[in-house]
Amino acid sequence: ATTIPNDYTVRRIESRDFEGAKTALAGLTIVGEISQKEFDSILNYWDSVLLPTGEQAYNTFVITVKDTERVAAIGTIFIEKKIIHNGGLVGHIEDIAVNSDFRGQKLGKILIDYLSSVGKQLGCYKTILDCDVKNVGFYEKCDYKEAGIEMQIRY
């Protein structure tokens, strides 16, 4: 696994990441007009959702600059409980974003490797994610393989 540069750390998302998380995620898609209070209530909700083992189902991590606490990258793995595979668990990696000021330092790969290892530690039999065709090569470098087609309906 690629190692994290000395001046960055990976940790769980916190209330103070409000602005940094929004800025990073705005590079991925529409974030909207969410307030600090709404942000905190999402984090509280996520903390409340537990797996049968008592561990957290939502696991959102940020890579931050040690000195300034700026959010360089963000990503989530949430864990789904199934009947199949002996009541197995599946990890879903979602909402991966690297702030454009922090590109070219392999932070995306470091984050995916980290989230994949969280899925393994929590006992998942696999972790999956959906991405644009143009990002397949990046995820292959993170040891992911093509598994199928993502289909969507919008409301």
Place this chain on the structure above:
Amino acid sequence: ATTIPNDYTVRRIESRDFEGAKTALAGLTIVGEISQKEFDSILNYWDSVLLPTGEQAYNTFVITVKDTERVAAIGTIFIEKKIIHNGGLVGHIEDIAVNSDFRGQKLGKILIDYLSSVGKQLGCYKTILDCDVKNVGFYEKCDYKEAGIEMQIRY
């Protein structure tokens, strides 16, 4: 939307669907040696996971034969809470299976239409699913469109 044949109903999964659910899901993938007790504890776990609105995050439905209660089809929509899209919700359709004795009656489409409408009612901005290339045509008939590539890592 395709209407359900007179002799079938759609309802939430229950404890008595243990054998029927396993049989249907065995047509999709490995189910394993799960006991009635383990099955019940998965259903109880699912019931315990609530959205911020208080509604259920896991929604597993079966199509059963009215007379015999046999499980003809099974499928899940579980709901993910995000930061993006104004703290939006996304529906994930998972573990769709039609028992081979009940093919050719459009039960698959009826189930997907039903699960998609559950996602809409719960306030999702979209519902997504991953499928094999060979099932893309079926999901297109259910109003889904190709959105990306599913990638996986197995542990």
